[in-house]
Amino acid sequence: MYECATCEDTFYSRDECDEHMDDYDHWVECDSCDRTFRSQRACDQHMDALDHHRLFECETCTSQFRSQAGVERHMRELDHWSTYCVPCDREFNSENNLRMHRNSRIHRSSGVLCPFCKTEFVTASGASHHVETGSCSNAPTLNRESIHRLIRASDSRGLITNQQIEWHEENVKYSVTNAAYNGTAWECYCCHRGFRTPAALTQHLNSPIHKQRIYHCPNGNCPKEFNSLAGLFSHLESESCKFMRFERVQQVQKNLNDAITGGRRLLTI
Numbered sequence: 364m365y366e367c368a369t370c371e372d373t374f375y376s377r378d379e380c381d382e383h384m385d386d387y388d389h390w391v392e393c394d395s396c397d398r399t400f401r402s403q404r405a406c407d408q409h410m411d412a413l414d415h416h417r418l419f420e421c422e423t424c425t426s427q428f429r430s431q432a433g434v435e436r437h438m439r440e441l442d443h444w445s446t447y448c449v450p451c452d453r454e455f456n457s458e459n460n461l462r463m464h465r466n467s468r469i470h471r472s473s474g475v476l477c478p479f480c481k482t483e484f485v486t487a488s489g490a491s492h493h494v495e496t497g498s499c500s501n502a503p504t505l506n507r508e509s510i511h512r513l514i515r516a517s518d519s520r521g522l523i524t525n526q527q528i529e530w531h532e533e534n535v536k537y538s539v540t541n542a543a544y545n546g547t548a549w550e551c552y553c554c555h556r557g558f559r560t561p562a563a564l565t566q567h568l569n570s571p572i573h574k575q576r577i578y579h580c581p582n583g584n585c586p587k588e589f590n591s592l593a594g595l596f597s598h599l600e601s602e603s604c605k606f607m608r609f610e611r612v613q614q615v616q617k618n619l620n621d622a623i624t625g626g627r628r629l630l631t632i
Contacts (some may be wrong), residue, residue, distance in 0.1 A: 368402050369601075370463050378563035385572040387488055387597040388589065403456060407431045431456060459603055478620040479505075486600055487616035492593035494623075495571075505623075507591055511577055513623050514592070522581050523595060525588065537568040582606035592619070 364373040365380035369389035374380040390399035391406040395415035400406040418427045419434040428434040446461040455461040475490045479501040484490040495507045518524045539561040543549050548557030549564040553573045558564040576588035578595045585604040589595040599612045
């Protein structure tokens with residue numbers, strides 16, 4: 364099984380895990396550059412090799428270390444963990460990862476409803492992904508583009524949607540041909556990532572990963588932009604920019620449901 368680097372979701376193949384991390388922006392980022400990695404360990408190795416690491420502080424005392432591994436070793440030896448889940452007897456290497464764990468289905472019951480089929484989801488990002496990917500049986504014509512059009516019409520102040528001179532809905536489905544096989548893998552012509560099967564490449568091409576970033580964080584001090592509504596909600600749920608609490612994100616999602624279904628004309632955050 365392959366586990367997402369940020370949340371608790373696991374997958375039977377690496378391609379499925381990568382697609383999940385693409386959709387929800389769950390990759391691990393370098394502290395100094397824009398490189399992203401599949402795991403915290405790979406990111407730490409990159410930052411150590413290029414001296415891209417920041418000083419890592421103990422969560423309990425004032426000690427500082429040049430690597431995540433060093434501060435983890437210190438906290439483990441002196442029992443200085445503050446990012447520790449008591450019910451699960453599990454330690455985490457950051458407050459963000461602990462928050463994601465506590466907000467996962469392990470500790471939270473389903474509380475976010477799809478406005479069309481009433482399927483329950485643990486997170487607002489999960490409900491948004493369900494509709495954006497056309498997975499809702501009661502709203503099969505809705506997708507990322509049509510939802511963005513509805514939300515943009517209700518977001519005249521640009522609270523979460525980016526200003527654009529023109530917007531053309533990209534209702535295009537990509538199909539993989541044998542020309543995509545480079546001899547060892549099925550290669551994406553945009554990012555040149557290799558996939559083991561044509562189905563995995565097809566899923567990648569039809570995901571939002573290479574599409575325009577059409578949403579932004581409503582926190583004016585946060586520069587993050589996103590190519591899907593699910594990615595925006597995942598960012599807010601992580602509380603990484605401390606703009607709102609996890610519970611408040613679910614209320615915002617309900618407001619967006621009203622905008623999508625026509626019950627509310629002006630978007631509020």
